[in-house]
Amino acid sequence: MRTTDVLTVGEIARRSGFADSAVRYYERLGLLPATRTSGGQRRFERSALRRLAFIRAARNIGLSLDEVAAALASLPAGRTPTRSDWSRLSRSWRHRLDDQIDALVALRDGLDSCIGCGCLSLDRCVISNPADSARSGGPGAAFLPAGLRREDAAQAQAGAGRPSR
Amino acid sequence: MRTTDVLTVGEIARRSGFADSAVRYYERLGLLPATRTSGGQRRFERSALRRLAFIRAARNIGLSLDEVAAALASLPAGRTPTRSDWSRLSRSWRHRLDDQIDALVALRDGLDSCIGCGCLSLDRCVISNPADSARSGGPGAAFLPAGLRREDAAQAQAGAGRPSR
DNA sequence: CTGGTAGTTGAAGTCAACTTCAAGTCAAGC
DNA sequence: GCTTGACTTGAAGTTGACTTCAACTACCAG
Numbered sequence: 086m087r088t089t090d091v092l093t094v095g096e097i098a099r100r101s102g103f104a105d106s107a108v109r110y111y112e113r114l115g116l117l118p119a120t121r122t123s124g125g126q127r128r129f130e131r132s133a134l135r136r137l138a139f140i141r142a143a144r145n146i147g148l149s150l151d152e153v154a155a156a157l158a159s160l161p162a163g164r165t166p167t168r169s170d171w172s173r174l175s176r177s178w179r180h181r182l183d184d185q186i187d188a189l190v191a192l193r194d195g196l197d198s199c200i201g202c203g204c205l206s207l208d209r210c211v212i213s214n215p216a217d218s219a220r221s222g223g224p225g226a227a228f229l230p231a232g233l234r235r236e237d238a239a240q241a242q243a244g245a246g247r248p249s250r
Numbered sequence: 251m252r253t254t255d256v257l258t259v260g261e262i263a264r265r266s267g268f269a270d271s272a273v274r275y276y277e278r279l280g281l282l283p284a285t286r287t288s289g290g291q292r293r294f295e296r297s298a299l300r301r302l303a304f305i306r307a308a309r310n311i312g313l314s315l316d317e318v319a320a321a322l323a324s325l326p327a328g329r330t331p332t333r334s335d336w337s338r339l340s341r342s343w344r345h346r347l348d349d350q351i352d353a354l355v356a357l358r359d360g361l362d363s364c365i366g367c368g369c370l371s372l373d374r375c376v377i378s379n380p381a382d383s384a385r386s387g388g389p390g391a392a393f394l395p396a397g398l399r400r401e402d403a404a405q406a407q408a409g410a411g412r413p414s415r
Numbered sequence: 416c417t418g419g420t421a422g423t424t425g426a427a428g429t430c431a432a433c434t435t436c437a438a439g440t441c442a443a444g445c
Numbered sequence: 446g447c448t449t450g451a452c453t454t455g456a457a458g459t460t461g462a463c464t465t466c467a468a469c470t471a472c473c474a475g
Contacts, residue, residue, distance in 0.1 A: 095421065105422090106464050124471045126422055138375065145357065150462070168368030176365055182358040186351060192310065193347040199340065203333030210303065260451060270452090271434055289441045291452055315432070 091120075091128040101137040108137070116140060116154055132165055139171060146178045147185065256285075256293040266302040273302070281305060281319055297330055304336060311343045312350065 098105040111117040112127060117136055119127040136157065143153045156174050160166045195210075204210050263270040276282040277292060282301055284292040301322065308318045321339050325331045360375075369375050 093422075104464075107462085109423090110463060122422095122471080124422085125424095126471065142375065144462095146361075170368070172365060172368030175361065175368070179358065179361055179365065182354060182361060186354045186358065189347060189351045189354065193344065193351065196311075196340065196344055196347060203335070203337030203340070210307065258451075259453095269434075272432085274453090275433060287441080289452085290454095291441065309432095 091130060092133070094127050094129075097129045097133055097137070101134055102141070103137060111137075111140065111150075114150060114154065116150065116157055135166075135171070139174070142175065143178070146181060148178075148181075256295060257298070259292050259294075262294045262298055262302070266299055267306070268302060276302075276305065276315075279315060279319065281315065281322055300331075300336070304339070307340065308343070311346060313343075313346075 092100070094105050094108050097103075098108045101108070103111075108117065109127075112119050117129070117133050119129050119133070122128060139157070140150075140153055143156065144150075148156070159174070160170055199210055257265070259270050259273050262268075263273045266273070268276075273282065274292070277284050282294070282298055284294050284298070287293060304322070305315075305318055308321065309315075313321070324339070325335055364375055
């Protein structure tokens with residue numbers, strides 16, 4: 086056992102590429118299980134690295150941490166997740182990505198038809214009116230086109246608002 | 251002159267679909283020119299509606315308000331912008347959209363090759379490592395894939411951070 | 416046993432883009 | 446002239462995902 090079996094925050098952070106503070110944050114949110122030494126320091130298992138990889142991947146796809154938490158919660162309790170467990174989780178992302186891509190392509194096509202006209206009509210232009218136009222409510226950022234917005238895709242949380250990077 | 255030539259905040263908000271508070275906010279940022287009545291109330295010209303359409307379109311594409319401000323600042327001073335002025339501004343969006351789409355498609359292709367393997371290797375998996383992996387710095391959201399992140403596209407601001415919806 | 420590196424906590428800060436609030440003023444129809 | 450709805454301001458709050466800070470403690474090599 087040359088390589089230690091448990092990892093400290095710093096080690097996990099270094100290996101995963103996340104900041105220490107992010108790792109602690111995730112643990113606090115319950116996304117990352119950790120045991121504690123008698124002195125109160127966190128110790129992570131190797132599998133935590135896989136969880137962090139999942140988190141990074143999910144965030145790259147555009148999931149919120151709430152959604153990540155929900156996904157992680159769906160993992161089988163007790164046993165260590167298998168490859169197919171992880172695979173199952175990421176399978177649904179395909180759809181999400183497709184939707185995002187479709188939305189952007191639609192926007193681009195609209196842009197192509199708008200370039201040159203310079204109309205930017207509030208009523209007619211596709212770019213300023215991608216399918217819908219009414220503002221949803223709540224504070225926070227809201228710049229992605231419909232279909233790219235978090236709230237549009239997430240039916241999960243009951244909270245208010247909505248998000249970005 | 252049935253239809254009034256100048257518009258109040260409320261009218262502009264209603265017609266543009268933005269909230270009153272957003273319109274005031276934009277005016278405060280200098281994105282939206284307004285005159286004042288003797289009593290201090292804002293009065294907008296009709297052209298403000300076009301500016302708002304531009305702002306909405308730009309935000310839908312994913313531009314920050316800073317970038318919108320920069321774009322608006324490039325409009326000819328003095329005269330009212332023409333259609334070709336607006337057209338010129340929106341032409342560069344095409345590239346941005348292409349980049350965003352490319353990034354998402356790459357992510358999806360990677361996902362396809364990853365589904366089933368469930369590896370999620372921090373080193374090898376495309377999904378958790380879309381091209382790059384090192385965290386940039388700064389607080390704030392950061393979930394979009396490279397090429398979709400605000401900071402990646404914006405060379406403008408000198409501020410810290412980085413962003414998400 | 417000692418020193419230094421790495422870890423701990425809670426509270427507060429950051430960022431963007433707004434919204435909400437309170438306390439008060441303006442504009443306009445009757 | 447009055448009432449009422451729309452407007453004004455500045456300050457503070459919201460959201461998500463973290464980061465930063467200060468004050469302190471743990472771990473471990475030597």
